[in-house]
Amino acid sequence: MSTKAIRKIVPLLDRVLVEKALAQKTSKGGVLLPESAISKLNEGKVIAVGPGARASDGSLVEPSVKEGDNVLLPDYGGSKVQVDGKDLFLYRDDELLGLIHH
Amino acid sequence: MSTKAIRKIVPLLDRVLVEKALAQKTSKGGVLLPESAISKLNEGKVIAVGPGARASDGSLVEPSVKEGDNVLLPDYGGSKVQVDGKDLFLYRDDELLGLIHH
Amino acid sequence: MSTKAIRKIVPLLDRVLVEKALAQKTSKGGVLLPESAISKLNEGKVIAVGPGARASDGSLVEPSVKEGDNVLLPDYGGSKVQVDGKDLFLYRDDELLGLIHH
Amino acid sequence: MSTKAIRKIVPLLDRVLVEKALAQKTSKGGVLLPESAISKLNEGKVIAVGPGARASDGSLVEPSVKEGDNVLLPDYGGSKVQVDGKDLFLYRDDELLGLIHH
Amino acid sequence: MSTKAIRKIVPLLDRVLVEKALAQKTSKGGVLLPESAISKLNEGKVIAVGPGARASDGSLVEPSVKEGDNVLLPDYGGSKVQVDGKDLFLYRDDELLGLIHH
Amino acid sequence: MSTKAIRKIVPLLDRVLVEKALAQKTSKGGVLLPESAISKLNEGKVIAVGPGARASDGSLVEPSVKEGDNVLLPDYGGSKVQVDGKDLFLYRDDELLGLIHH
Amino acid sequence: MSTKAIRKIVPLLDRVLVEKALAQKTSKGGVLLPESAISKLNEGKVIAVGPGARASDGSLVEPSVKEGDNVLLPDYGGSKVQVDGKDLFLYRDDELLGLIHH
Numbered sequence: 001m002s003t004k005a006i007r008k009i010v011p012l013l014d015r016v017l018v019e020k021a022l023a024q025k026t027s028k029g030g031v032l033l034p035e036s037a038i039s040k041l042n043e044g045k046v047i048a049v050g051p052g053a054r055a056s057d058g059s060l061v062e063p064s065v066k067e068g069d070n071v072l073l074p075d076y077g078g079s080k081v082q083v084d085g086k087d088l089f090l091y092r093d094d095e096l097l098g099l100i101h102h
Numbered sequence: 103m104s105t106k107a108i109r110k111i112v113p114l115l116d117r118v119l120v121e122k123a124l125a126q127k128t129s130k131g132g133v134l135l136p137e138s139a140i141s142k143l144n145e146g147k148v149i150a151v152g153p154g155a156r157a158s159d160g161s162l163v164e165p166s167v168k169e170g171d172n173v174l175l176p177d178y179g180g181s182k183v184q185v186d187g188k189d190l191f192l193y194r195d196d197e198l199l200g201l202i203h204h
Numbered sequence: 205m206s207t208k209a210i211r212k213i214v215p216l217l218d219r220v221l222v223e224k225a226l227a228q229k230t231s232k233g234g235v236l237l238p239e240s241a242i243s244k245l246n247e248g249k250v251i252a253v254g255p256g257a258r259a260s261d262g263s264l265v266e267p268s269v270k271e272g273d274n275v276l277l278p279d280y281g282g283s284k285v286q287v288d289g290k291d292l293f294l295y296r297d298d299e300l301l302g303l304i305h306h
Numbered sequence: 307m308s309t310k311a312i313r314k315i316v317p318l319l320d321r322v323l324v325e326k327a328l329a330q331k332t333s334k335g336g337v338l339l340p341e342s343a344i345s346k347l348n349e350g351k352v353i354a355v356g357p358g359a360r361a362s363d364g365s366l367v368e369p370s371v372k373e374g375d376n377v378l379l380p381d382y383g384g385s386k387v388q389v390d391g392k393d394l395f396l397y398r399d400d401e402l403l404g405l406i407h408h
Numbered sequence: 409m410s411t412k413a414i415r416k417i418v419p420l421l422d423r424v425l426v427e428k429a430l431a432q433k434t435s436k437g438g439v440l441l442p443e444s445a446i447s448k449l450n451e452g453k454v455i456a457v458g459p460g461a462r463a464s465d466g467s468l469v470e471p472s473v474k475e476g477d478n479v480l481l482p483d484y485g486g487s488k489v490q491v492d493g494k495d496l497f498l499y500r501d502d503e504l505l506g507l508i509h510h
Numbered sequence: 511m512s513t514k515a516i517r518k519i520v521p522l523l524d525r526v527l528v529e530k531a532l533a534q535k536t537s538k539g540g541v542l543l544p545e546s547a548i549s550k551l552n553e554g555k556v557i558a559v560g561p562g563a564r565a566s567d568g569s570l571v572e573p574s575v576k577e578g579d580n581v582l583l584p585d586y587g588g589s590k591v592q593v594d595g596k597d598l599f600l601y602r603d604d605e606l607l608g609l610i611h612h
Numbered sequence: 613m614s615t616k617a618i619r620k621i622v623p624l625l626d627r628v629l630v631e632k633a634l635a636q637k638t639s640k641g642g643v644l645l646p647e648s649a650i651s652k653l654n655e656g657k658v659i660a661v662g663p664g665a666r667a668s669d670g671s672l673v674e675p676s677v678k679e680g681d682n683v684l685l686p687d688y689g690g691s692k693v694q695v696d697g698k699d700l701f702l703y704r705d706d707e708l709l710g711l712i713h714h
Contacts, residue, residue, distance in 0.1 A: 008407040009378060012370045015403060042183055050404070056158060058361060064114045072111060072192075074181055079380055079403060081348055090378075090403050097117060097181055097192050098152070101110040144285055158260060166216045174213060174294075176283055199283060199294050200221065200254070201214040246489055260464060268420045276417060276498075278487055301487060301498050302425065302458070303418040314611040315582060318574045321607060356608070362566060385584055385607060387552055396582075396607050450693055464668060472624045480621060480702075482691055505627060505691055505702050506662070509620040518713040519684060522676045525709060560710070566668060589686055589709055591654055600684075600709050 009083055014053035014063055014093040018044040018071060018078070019086065042073045043100060047088060063093040072098040111185055116155035116165055116195040120146040120173060120180070121188065144175045145202060149190060165195040174200040213287055215254035218267055218297040222248040222275060222282070223290065246277045247304060251292060267297040276302040315389055320359035320399040322371055324350040324379065325392065348379045349406060353394060369399040378404040417491055419458035422471055422501040426452040426479060426486070427494065450481045451508060455496060471501040480506040519593055524563035524573055524603040528554040528581060528588070529596065552583045553610060557598060573603040582608040621695055626665035626675055626705040630656040630683060630690070631698065654685045655712060659700060675705040684710040 011017050021043040046069040052060040065071055074097055078089040113119050123145040148171040154162040167173055176199055180191040215221050225247040250273045256264040269275055278301055282293040317323050327349040352375040358366040371377055380403055384395040419425050429451040454477045460468040473479055482505055486497040521527050531553040556579040562570040575581055584607055588599040623629050633655040658681040664672040677683055686709055690701040 010405040010407065012377075012402055012404050013400065017404065048404075054367060055160060056362060058365070058367065059160070061156065061160065072183055081378055081403065094115065096114055097183065098114050098119065098150075099112040101112065157262060161262075163258065163262065174285055196217065198216055199219060199285065200216050200252075203212040203214065259466060263466070265462060265466065276489055298421065300420055301423060301489065302420050302456075305416040305418065316609040316611065318581075318606050318608050319604065323608065354608075360571060364565060364569070364571065387582055387607065463670060467670070469666065469670065479624075480693055502625065504624055505693065506624050506629065506660075507622040509622065520711040520713065522683075522708050522710050523706065527710065558710075564673065568667060568671075568673065591684055591709065 011050035015050045017048040018089045020044040070100040113152035117152045119150040120191045122146040172202040218257035219254045221252040222293045224248040274304040275300045317356035321356045323354040324395045326350040376406040422461035423458045425456040426497045428452045478508040521560035525560045527558040528599045530554040580610040623662035627662045629660040630701045632656045682712040
């Protein structure tokens with residue numbers, strides 16, 4: 001729907017830009033699932049990672065995740081930002097719960 | 103109910119992935135227990151442990167528990183995550199109350 | 205009432221496992237005391253002590269109490285856990301108010 | 307409307323002076339957009355940057371952004387100040403979420 | 409009223425055991441004072457002092473008061489404990505306001 | 511209205527004594543402005559500056575502003591004091607938002 | 613009104629004992645002032661000063677004020693104590709706003 005050029009977000013400090021996974025609305029076989037069967041998804045893919053928080057000695061603390069990682073997200077927290085029609089979320093590195101390996 | 107491949111959660115930082123023990127609904131002899139006799143369980147098994155929190159000098163602080171440990175859980179806290187139909191819980195290492203040796 | 209083997213709780217970090225003293229319901233001479241005469245007890249016996257909290261340099265800070273100590277407990281705080289039918293309480297070492305010498 | 311000479315704001319410490327982007331009220335083709343189609347804008351341009359916060363050793367921590375940067379702003383926070391008829395916002399460097407590259 | 413042996417409380421860490429001064433209910437000349445003339449007393453005598461709080465380097469910080477000191481108490485704070493029929497109060501060393509020299 | 515000798519306030523630590531700019535009640539041309547046209551002023555002049563906050567090593571951290579500076583003030587915060595009939599405000603150095611150069 | 617011997621308060625740590633200035637109820641010329649003309653006084657005289665707060669290395673941080681100083685007091689804070697019929701106030705050194713030189 002957006003026709004303007006794609007913008008690139010570079011998170012600051014220890015922030016991580018995440019695209020949440022969408023809940024499946026149909027079963028594997030294509031049958032439409034009732035609302036109650038769609039579990040709340042706490043999964044996302046890392047789109048971009050900031051340089052890291054500053055340690056007390058001024059050095060940067062490397063983030064725990066990297067671009068492309070599948071991450072487990074907390075129920076609360078994160079700042080929603082709209083980038084080119086997509087809802088993305090910014091979390092602090094420390095807020096991410098875990099990595100998901102498929 | 104889930105047919106997708108098993109996913110593996112690797113906790114980040116000092117987080118610990120725990121599977122709560124299920125309350126027994128039958129007595130040792132097999133008799134169905136009334137609800138009031140089922141004590142609230144604060145016990146779980148450690149499924150996976152993160153690398154540890156970062157100390158102020160950047161080094162990692164080794165977690166107090168390891169995979170397979172039986173742990174005493176606090177009444178509150180922990181983030182519920184659903185992994186392949188199972189309810190699992192992520193706690194920070196510091197939130198776990200004790201180890202249970204049977 | 206419990207027939208399963210005795211479980212042993214080993215507190216984590218600076219936690220202390222305490223069994224609260226029971227309020228006397230009869231006087232020294234055996235007479236049943238009215239409710240109002242039974243003072244609220246803030247006394248307990250230490251059952252087990254964790255290895256201690258971690259100092260900022262990673263070393264362990266030795267707890268102030270040891271197994272068997274009689275301790276003065278705060279009015280609030282502590283996590284109740286049920287172990288083999290007994291109500292026990294976990295306090296952080298720092299929450300305990302004093303030692304009681306009889 | 308103001309006729310007095312232009313004033314220059316120099317932010318103190320780690321503060322960043324930001325001019326928020328204005329929401330487009332017409333579509334690219336010039337059609338007036340209904341209110342609901344105007345997304346809340348979290349984008350701004352950095353007008354001026356303070357010298358940085360003081361580290362515990364007294365040295366200054368260089369801010370993460372510089373004059374002219376396009377920044378992603380949080381939904382809440384920031385102090386509105388009116389300078390020569392324009393609404394500007396002061397954020398602490400740490401509150402800014404990310405850089406936006408067009 | 410209590411017949412059991414006297415118990416001795418040894419405060420832990422930086423806690424101080426204080427016996428509050430009782431408000432005089434008669435004037436110096438023995439006349440019973442009306443309630444309004446009895447000022448709220450914020451004075452107490454130190455009964456026992458803990459070994460002191462732990463500094464960040466693990467050493468103990470010596471408390472500011474010692475057994476027998478008359479101390480000025482804050483209006484709020486302190487944990488009431490009942491020891492052998494007497495109401496005593498435990499304060500953290502840092503909560504005590506001043507020493508009173510008669 | 512006050513006839514007593516002028517008192518001098520010397521702020522303590524990192525406090526800054528500020529005299530707020532008065533809102534103009536007439537336009538440049540002398541026409542009385544309606545209330546709605548008088549913008550809330552967040553501008554003041556520094557009257558006196560304390561020696562600075564103490565750093566953790568005991569040294570003083572030099573304040574960011576000096577006597578005579580025009581400063582941008584936050585909407586909230588600051589302690590109002592009345593000195594010789596004038597309302598002055600004390601801010602902590604860190605609360606001041608920016609310097610204003612005319 | 614008090615006949616007991618004068619008691620001396622020695623503040624602990626970084627506390628400062630202050631006697632608030634009394635609001636003038638008559639004008640300089642002796643005319644009784646209406647209530648509205650009596651400004652709330654935030655001025656006091658330092659009666660006694662504690663040895664200072666403890667720095668993280670255990671040394672004492674010298675207080676910013678000394679006995680006899682006229683100090684500017686915050687609107688809130690401070691603990692009222694009654695000493696020999698006088699209302700005195702204890703502030704932490706850091707709470708005092710400024711020195712007043714007449």
